[in-house]
Amino acid sequence: MAAHRRRSEPVGPEAVETRSLHALGSSVTIVSEMPTLSPLGIVGVGQIARMTQQAALKLGIQPRLLVEGLDDSAAQAAADRVIAHPDAVAGLVEECGVVTVEHERVDIGLLQALEDAGHCIRPGIKTIRAAFDKIHQRRILLNRSLPVPVFAELNSADDLIDFATVFGWPVVIKSVRAGAAADRNVWIVESRAEGLRVMSEQAGRPLMAENFQPIVTELVVILARRPGGNIRVYPVVESIQKDGQRHVMRSPASVGREIANEARAMASSIAEHLDAVGVLAVEFFLTNDGLIVNEIAARPHNAGHMFIEGSPTSQFENHVRAVLDLPLGPTWATHSAIVTRNVIGGIDRVDPAQNLADALAVEGVSVHLYGKMAAPGRKLGHVTAVGDDLDQVDEMAMRAEAALLGRRPSW
Amino acid sequence: MAAHRRRSEPVGPEAVETRSLHALGSSVTIVSEMPTLSPLGIVGVGQIARMTQQAALKLGIQPRLLVEGLDDSAAQAAADRVIAHPDAVAGLVEECGVVTVEHERVDIGLLQALEDAGHCIRPGIKTIRAAFDKIHQRRILLNRSLPVPVFAELNSADDLIDFATVFGWPVVIKSVRAGAAADRNVWIVESRAEGLRVMSEQAGRPLMAENFQPIVTELVVILARRPGGNIRVYPVVESIQKDGQRHVMRSPASVGREIANEARAMASSIAEHLDAVGVLAVEFFLTNDGLIVNEIAARPHNAGHMFIEGSPTSQFENHVRAVLDLPLGPTWATHSAIVTRNVIGGIDRVDPAQNLADALAVEGVSVHLYGKMAAPGRKLGHVTAVGDDLDQVDEMAMRAEAALLGRRPSW
Numbered sequence: 108m109a110a111h112r113r114r115s116e117p118v119g120p121e122a123v124e125t126r127s128l129h130a131l132g133s134s135v136t137i138v139s140e141m142p143t144l145s146p147l148g149i150v151g152v153g154q155i156a157r158m159t160q161q162a163a164l165k166l167g168i169q170p171r172l173l174v175e176g177l178d179d180s181a182a183q184a185a186a187d188r189v190i191a192h193p194d195a196v197a198g199l200v201e202e203c204g205v206v207t208v209e210h211e212r213v214d215i216g217l218l219q220a221l222e223d224a225g226h227c228i229r230p231g232i233k234t235i236r237a238a239f240d241k242i243h244q245r246r247i248l249l250n251r252s253l254p255v256p257v258f259a260e261l262n263s264a265d266d267l268i269d270f271a272t273v274f275g276w277p278v279v280i281k282s283v284r285a286g287a288a289a290d291r292n293v294w295i296v297e298s299r300a301e302g303l304r305v306m307s308e309q310a311g312r313p314l315m316a317e318n319f320q321p322i323v324t325e326l327v328v329i330l331a332r333r334p335g336g337n338i339r340v341y342p343v344v345e346s347i348q349k350d351g352q353r354h355v356m357r358s359p360a361s362v363g364r365e366i367a368n369e370a371r372a373m374a375s376s377i378a379e380h381l382d383a384v385g386v387l388a389v390e391f392f393l394t395n396d397g398l399i400v401n402e403i404a405a406r407p408h409n410a411g412h413m414f415i416e417g418s419p420t421s422q423f424e425n426h427v428r429a430v431l432d433l434p435l436g437p438t439w440a441t442h443s444a445i446v447t448r449n450v451i452g453g454i455d456r457v458d459p460a461q462n463l464a465d466a467l468a469v470e471g472v473s474v475h476l477y478g479k480m481a482a483p484g485r486k487l488g489h490v491t492a493v494g495d496d497l498d499q500v501d502e503m504a505m506r507a508e509a510a511l512l513g514r515r516p517s518w
Numbered sequence: 519m520a521a522h523r524r525r526s527e528p529v530g531p532e533a534v535e536t537r538s539l540h541a542l543g544s545s546v547t548i549v550s551e552m553p554t555l556s557p558l559g560i561v562g563v564g565q566i567a568r569m570t571q572q573a574a575l576k577l578g579i580q581p582r583l584l585v586e587g588l589d590d591s592a593a594q595a596a597a598d599r600v601i602a603h604p605d606a607v608a609g610l611v612e613e614c615g616v617v618t619v620e621h622e623r624v625d626i627g628l629l630q631a632l633e634d635a636g637h638c639i640r641p642g643i644k645t646i647r648a649a650f651d652k653i654h655q656r657r658i659l660l661n662r663s664l665p666v667p668v669f670a671e672l673n674s675a676d677d678l679i680d681f682a683t684v685f686g687w688p689v690v691i692k693s694v695r696a697g698a699a700a701d702r703n704v705w706i707v708e709s710r711a712e713g714l715r716v717m718s719e720q721a722g723r724p725l726m727a728e729n730f731q732p733i734v735t736e737l738v739v740i741l742a743r744r745p746g747g748n749i750r751v752y753p754v755v756e757s758i759q760k761d762g763q764r765h766v767m768r769s770p771a772s773v774g775r776e777i778a779n780e781a782r783a784m785a786s787s788i789a790e791h792l793d794a795v796g797v798l799a800v801e802f803f804l805t806n807d808g809l810i811v812n813e814i815a816a817r818p819h820n821a822g823h824m825f826i827e828g829s830p831t832s833q834f835e836n837h838v839r840a841v842l843d844l845p846l847g848p849t850w851a852t853h854s855a856i857v858t859r860n861v862i863g864g865i866d867r868v869d870p871a872q873n874l875a876d877a878l879a880v881e882g883v884s885v886h887l888y889g890k891m892a893a894p895g896r897k898l899g900h901v902t903a904v905g906d907d908l909d910q911v912d913e914m915a916m917r918a919e920a921a922l923l924g925r926r927p928s929w
Contacts, residue, residue, distance in 0.1 A: 161572055164595045167871050167887025167899060184575045186596050419827075419882055434878040441852075460578050468845040471830055476578025488578060 145171040145187060147431060148199040151209025154477040154486070155407050156181035158415075159209070162423035168431070173199050180477040181209075200226040207385060207430045209406050211239050211285040229430040230405045234383040238405035239285050242315055251380055253373060254399045256392075258317040267302045267316060274318040280305050283313035285404075293351065295319060320399060326360050326367075326391040327410035328374035331425035331435050334384050338375050339425060339438040341418060343367040344410040346390070352484065355504075356410045356447045357497055358417065358440060362393060370398055377403065386411065386426040409449065409486070414438070416473050416491045417445035442493040446501040448508040450488040452481045459487050459511035466490065472507040487511075556582040556598060558842060559610040562620025565888040565897070566818050567592035569826075570620070573834035579842070584610050591888040592620075611637040618796060618841045620817050622650050622696040640841040641816045645794040649816035650696050653726055662791055664784060665810045667803075669728040678713045678727060685729040691716050694724035696815075704762065706730060731810060737771050737778075737802040738821035739785035742836035742846050745795050749786050750836060750849040752829060754778040755821040757801070763895065766915075767821045767858045768908055769828065769851060773804060781809055788814065797822065797837040820860065820897070825849070827884050827902045828856035853904040857912040859919040861899040863892045870898050870922035877901065883918040898922075 147163055147170040149156050156172060157180045163170045173189050173196060174182035182188050189195060193213045200206050205227045208218070215236060222232045230238075237244045248255045259270050261280065271278050280302060282292040296302040306314060325348065330340040345360035346353055360367060374389040377400070381387070388408030390401040411422035420428075420436025428435050450459050458481045459466070466474050476488035488511065492503040502516075509516040558574055558581040560567050567583060568591045574581045584600050584607060585593040593599050600606060604624045611617050616638045619629070626647060633643045641649075648655045659666045670681050672691065682689050691713060693703040707713040717725060736759065741751040756771035757764055771778060785800040788811070792798070799819030801812040822833035831839075831847025839846050861870050869892045870877070877885050887899035899922065903914040913927075920927040 157575075161575065164568075164572065164889075165886055166874060167889050169594055169889060182597070183580055184597055186594055186599070188597070416830075419884070428878060433875050436878065437882050463577060464844050467839060467847065471848050473830070475576055478575075478578050478580060 144202055144204065145169060146204045147171070147427065148173065148196075148203030148206035149181070149209060150193055150196050150199065150206065150213060151181050152176075152179040153209065154180050154475075154479075154488075156209045157184045157477060158412075158421075158423045158475075159207070159407060159426055160185055162421060163427045165424065166427065168427065171199065171203055178480070180479050183478045197221060200228065205229055205430050207406070207426070208235065215239060230381075230383045230385045230387065234381040234387070234405045237381050238403050241281060241283050241285065241402070242313075244403055247380070248377070248400050251376070253377070254397065256317040256320055256399055256401070258315055261306065261314040261316050264303055264306065267306065268299060270316040271299065271302070277319045278302060279317045279319050280309075281315050281317065282309070283315050291351075320392050320394050322392040322394055324361065324393050325401070326362065326370050326393055326398070327356070327408065328370050328389045328391070329386060329408055329411035329414070329422055330371075330374055330378055330389075331386050331422070331429045331438070332378045332383050333429050333435060334432050336379065337435060338378060339420075339435040340371045340375060341411060341414055341422065341438045342440045343370050344413065346410050350484075352449070352451060352486075353409050354449055354451065355501065356413055357501065358413060358445045359443075359497075366393065366398065373398065373400065381405075384432075385430045386422050409489075410447075412475070412489050413445045413447040413491050414440075415475075416493055417442055443495050444497040444500045445491065445493050446497065446504045447489050447491045448501075448504045449486050450476070450490065450508055450511050452483055452485040452487050453512055453514075454483045455513075456481045456483070457513045462511050462513050465510035466507045469503060469507040469510060472503050474507060474511070476511075555613055555615065556580060557615045558582070558838065559584065559607075559614030559617035560592070560620060561604055561607050561610065561617065561624060562592050563587075563590040564620065565591050565886075565890075567620045568595045568888060569823075569832075569834045569886075570618070570818060570837055571596055573832060574838045576835065577838065579838065582610065582614055589891070591890050594889045608632060611639065616640055616841050618817070618837070619646065626650060641792075641794045641796045641798065645792040645798070645816045648792050649814050652692060652694050652696065652813070653724075655814055658791070659788070659811050662787070664788070665808065667728040667731055667810055667812070669726055672717065672725040672727050675714055675717065678717065679710060681727040682710065682713070688730045689713060690728045690730050692726050692728065693720070694726050702762075731803050731805050733803040733805050735772065735804050736812070737773065737781050737804055737809070738767075738819065739781050739800045739802070740797060740819055740822035740825070740833055741782075741785055741789055741800075742797050742833070742840045742849070743789045743794050744840050744846060745843050747790065748846060749789060750831075750846045751782045751786060752822060752825055752833065752849045753851045754781050755824065757821050761895075763860070763862060763897075764820050765860055765862065766912065767824055768912065769824060769856045770854075770908075777804065777809065784809065784811065792816075796841045797833050820900075821858075823886070823900050824856045824858040824902050825851075826886075827904055828853055854906050855908040855911040856902065856904050857908065857915045858900050858902045859912075859915045860897050861887070861901065861919055861922050863894055863896040863898050864923055864925075865894045866924075867892045867894070868924045873922050873924050876921035877918045880914060880918040880921060883914050885918060885922070887922075 149170050150173045160170045171187045172185040200221050207229045219232050222228050245255050277295050277297045280294045294305045325346045327344045332338045342358050343360045345357045347355040378387045386407045388404040392399045392401050407422045407426050415421040473491045490504050490507040492500045494500040506516045561584045571581045582598045583596040611632050618640045630643050633639050656666050688706050688708045691705045705716045736757045738755045743749045753769050754771045756768045758766040789798045797818045799815040803810045803812050818833045818837050826832040884902045901915050901918040903911045905911040917927045
């Protein structure tokens with residue numbers, strides 16, 4: 108927390124802003140033209156960065172955001188922001204005690220060079236590499252004898268045919284590199300023709316094949332880990348997809364205590380092995396043969412939004428605490444039933460902000476909107492309900508979600 | 519919520535900011551030079567405005583703040599801010615659907631003129647007048663047959679002597695006008711000489727006298743009211759002062775259900791009568807003769823901070839909902855014991871941000887820091903603990919408070 112000591116110096120944006128007001132004819136005095144420091148830099152554009160910075164401000168920590176445009180969800184809420192290409196992280200690390208990266212569009216070679224030069228980047232390059240490159244991630248997990256789907260690199264049509272010959276159709280084709288939320292990253296193909304079409308459409312993008320898993324359900328474990336190794340694990344979340352997108356998240360998950368504990372233990376062991384710092388999310392498939400690790404995300408995760416209301420410490424606050432090496436807060440569930448539903452834009456492009464009154468009229472549901480322009484498939488917000496009975500709580504959340512999207516409630 | 523419809527237009531600060539980047543030699547394109555609209559304007563500099571805007575952002579509402587300096591607690595967290603004298607509210611009302619006022623330094627005549635011209639100022643001038651001018655406030659309460667301390671205007675030394683002759687010493691001398699948090703506004707004087715010294719030191723400030731009330735305890739009722747009259751009342755908070763400042767707040771208050779209900783009913787009736795919109799806080803003295811209304815504040819109140827963690831809806835979110843005429847959220851207590859302690863700067867000027875790690879190590883206490891420079895008597899943050907037992911919860915909060923101030927815990 109050394110950077111905190113410099114809090115009393117004027118911060119960069121003040122200098123910029125006062126100069127700009129000056130240029131515009133205002134009489135505001137120039138505070139300083141010296142670039143100054145922030146304890147926490149955040150590279151991010153979306154709701155994850157937006158909510159992370161809110162958590163930092165609550166603790167009196169003024170983060171500096173590296174955003175890409177003023178309309179970014181994160182930028183709209185950021186008093187201290189730099190608008191530039193993500194590779195401007197090279198400048199951000201000079202100005203911030205710690206830099207945390209929300210999205211996957213930063214050049215990993217650049218991050219590696221910055222870490223090698225002694226800058227503090229979190230979760231750390233080892234973890235970021237594992238999160239960004241799914242082939243690399245799978246190899247790490249296999250080396251740890253953790254269960255993963257069967258997979259192969261797809262460098263040619265032959266690779267696909269070979270894979271399908273052994274494991275049969277359908278084949279799951281995935282982008283190797285974790286991509287922007289807006290991009291499609293997974294295709295389930297039923298035939299050689301379909302598979303080759305995807306490969307040709309996605310030419311230039313590294314792809315991988317994996318065998319199709321008939322799953323019982325999908326589970327997500329969210330945890331926070333400090334540099335010294337101290338870990339706090341949130342209750343297991345059950346995740347339900349709709350149209351290929353994460354849609355409904357419920358806690359507790361509808362699995363036995365043994366499965367839940369196994370998932371939490373595996374997630375902790377992965378965090379330990381990757382030496383992850385900050386929030387780590389591990390997505391699991393529960394199959395008839397048991398748990399399989401599907402994916403790892405090295406940042407606060409959609410499935411953890413429910414802990415804003417459903418735990419004494421939100422995942423965002425614990426992320427801030429972890430990356431700044433501050434003591435973590437409790438992660439237990441404050442309610443016996445918690446449900447979060449994503450508010451996903453429809454083809455009608457209804458703006459949920461227009462329907463806020465209807466959603467707030469659903470008693471006891473907490474509404475979060477991200478300030479994003481409505482577009483089909485875009486996550487525009489989420490709603491969380493807490494209580495004693497999962498189905499009842501889910502119905503409340505569903506009514507608020509439907510209200511925001513101007514629809515009749517439907518399951 | 520009409521102003522919401524204009525969300526897709528570029529907002530003012532973008533225009534300013536992009537122009538400024540341009541002036542500084544950056545290649546960022548000018549988005550627009552047109553001043554644009556925000557659904558919610560907030561006039562405020564401190565933690566109340568800071569936390570109110572956080573609540574607005576959660577709902578996807580981008581507020582515009584009128585602050586006085588870039589170091590203001592509210593400014594540090596505001597992406598959309600105007601730095602100017604509070605009287606620039608005359609411009610803010612043109613740019614915002616609704617404007618809410620956090621502090622008492624705005625000219626009431628100006629606000630009245632703006633309201634008369636059809637602008638939407640909340641809580642509304644009738645309420646603001648009652649909150650700002652304590653003589654006016656007392657007269658309103660007396661007209662409603664509500665119990666208030668005996669009081670008199672102090673225009674001369676004779677007024678003080680006359681008052682003391684009838685009601686005896688000590689006399690409480692108060693500033694008529696609600697003042698900035700940094701100013702001293704109340705003096706308990708034991709003699710004519712002491713009283714005259716205060717009056718001479720405060721020459722030019724309107725003062726009032728009231729009789730000294732031996733009180734059992736101090737209670738605060740926080741409520742939110744929509745324009746249509748819909749009211750939600752929070753549980754009664756007990757407030758404990760130290761060195762003349764609000765220090766510890768506990769809920770439930772150590773009073774019987776009857777007293778608590780009476781306080782809540784009186785507060786609702788006052789809100790109704792003032793046609794208040796937004797959060798209203800009514801401070802009561804509990805004396806051996808029953809409840810007396812001490813003061814009214816027409817905005818989120820220090821005693822309501824505990825409902826961030828201790829209720830499904832924070833006072834800040836309900837304030838935003840109320841002033842925008844959106845449905846209010848539930849105000850019940852989520853825990854059977856809630857304690858908030860203010861973190862008040864000491865003469866040693868210890869910066870609580872330096873001791874954040876020690877405070878976060880107190881398991882289960884929620885820490886809020888306001889980004890303010892440490893100074894004696896200044897409210898720098900607050901801590902809230904929730905649980906089942908008031909004394910146990912208070913002890914947790916006390917330990918976190920002491921940690922932030924670098925002191926040994928003491929009651």
